[in-house]
Amino acid sequence: MRSILATFTQPGKFEAKVQEDPEGIGITQLDFRQLIEIPQRFLTAQACFWTILDKHVGSFGELQQALESLDFPLFLPLNSSVQLKVQSFQSHLYHEGKLYEQISEIFAAQGHAVQEKAPWQLLAEQRGNRFKLFLALGPYPLHHRNYKAESRHGAPLQECLAAAALRWMMSLQKGWQPDHIAVPFAGSGTLLFESWLLLGNLPAFMWNPGAYLENLPATPKATLDSIRKRLSERIHTLPPATLIEKEGDIAAALLLHVANFLKPLSAAPITNSLCADVFQSPPPPGEKILAPLNPPYGLRLSQEGKSRPLDFYRDLSDFLKKWPKKGQDLRGFMLIPDEESLLIVRQKLGPDAIQGVQSFSQGGQHIRCLAFHLNGI
Template sequence: MDQFQLVCPCVLGVEGLVAEELRDMGAQQVEPQNGRVVFAGSEEMLARANLCSRYSERVLVLLGTFRAVTFEQLFQGVKALPWEQWIGKLDKFPVKGRSLSSQLSSVPDCQSIIKKAIVERLKMKYRIPWFEESGDMYQVQFLILKDTVSVMLDTSGVGLHKRGYRPNAAEAPIKETLAASMAKLARLWPDSHVYDPFCGSGTILIESALLAMNIAPGLQRRFAAQSWKGVDESVWVRERERAQDLVRRDSTFLATGYDIDGAAVALTLENAKKAGVIAHIRAEKRDIRDFAEEGERGCVICNPPYGERLLDLSQAEELYTAMGQRFVPKRGWSYHIISPDETFESCFGRPADKRRKLYNGMIKCQLYSYFKA
């Protein structure tokens, strides 16, 4: 298995960032699609994408794509795929997936058909009547979109946003992958100073530090494919060493967090320590109304509380007004605020210099960026 097709699902709106980082990693035939990026790579690229991708949700092996409008077509299409190249006689292979705008709309029925087709293929290849499924985990995923079936194996296990540093999170946390995307869109440098006046559990600060210092986000965790027989353990060892070598240890990056909740401040520092970036992060209890720019340059990135999250609408709008008063246009300073509230700019007091549509979970948001003095 020298080269195979891989897929990185991602949050809507960050496909371009995922494609760019995969190309930078050396991936071939990179093709951004709606909510995912398809690319070609070796087992090295499989490991590298898991360890180093900041913006993807997971890494999947794409085993095949075909059209199916009947259960028989689905069964035969799945059965024709080379499952025995991956799944051993004892391995577990549960099936999950989804169907969108397709004639085969019942997900439970599709799961059952796909499972049966895999079993029939493996029975034929291994010449055994049943499978005890006590070995390694090979999670099968499928997507049926407009009658086109994609069948995949999940190499990541737990989603890639689970970096390993945040077992504890403040109320309504932002996903690590989205925080990393915001940091990238804010155009951080290794010597940037980032501020988050609503730091919560510190996710934006930590992801900004990992990006600025080029620390691979997956260094502290394991992945499902590390136990797979088809991917040699030495590949993972080499890729971890490669990622360690790329860390910018001389970075002067600094991140400062504020929060009105003292427990959130303590949590930010605790999580920064777990992430290995505590030397670059400080945090203190402070209200947004006491925010003031310090120094010639700074970059504010934040996810303020809002109506659908923690505050009622009138409280959120008061907060946006206070932010507009404190986030003053100033040469060398930029402000990047994610919000689902369509009245944000009017409450803030001025239109954004740039807007970008992003999703925070299932909530459609805008990233409002201000950088003109």
């Protein structure tokens, strides 16, 4: 977020401030034209919300008054449908169902239908006696980038988590830039596409032509066009890539995903998609290779014929140490599901190869992300 704040395409009258927020990252003192630039670029967030109401509310009567004061024509197109999520914390207005019902009635009186599936997304939060209403800026959730073909991989890594892991790992490299990307266990290609987004400075709006911000009444269309034009001018050349996937049907779908990703780009990098076992694959070309790894674990691991992640990660670590040939500089990260597997990876790769370990949660599972650096010998 700080990198975006420092590189806005549009100048602002104020200096943006980062605030602590229990639910995410809070930003204040933004010009509106800067606010609408954020969802065009933010790759590590699930959503970007605009606070459209922030008032003291101690009763349902006060809640009604607050909502009725909202400038509806500024925030929503006429007679639109909206999806509403309600959260309540430390408040005697604790009944989220009642809050949902009352908010829905007031929006209906303004001609807006609250529905389970709708193009506009609202988040209502009651925290103590403070009520806030947020409007999502951009397709919700943001990490559904729409850069893949329709078919989906059975065990996807959320795009925002992949983006965060890559940004963290690259922050440890002190200016190192790869000349090739290798993605073993490629799946549906998320790690390749997020690597390209990061290294190519690609704005995520390129795959969302569904006109979200364009239809927001408050959006200055000329400003939005200017933002997107300037972001497109900042795109860098994408490095070539090698995708390795063992399952034939998934490997075949990868070609469709790559083609779909490259559609809005003016130049396509050389991309090889191999249906092969990575343990039987030669090292990819290039001298400086980025290798993000999302190995199989859980059900995916049992389908590989392994009973324990520990056994698989032992074999993988032994393989990785020998994979780069002389003169190759291999850097990347590995996602690891448990402490035993993390320990064996540390032991096998050795302390000099470990750059750091970061943790996150996906689907309720604690995942360790280990950054590594290996040189061919």
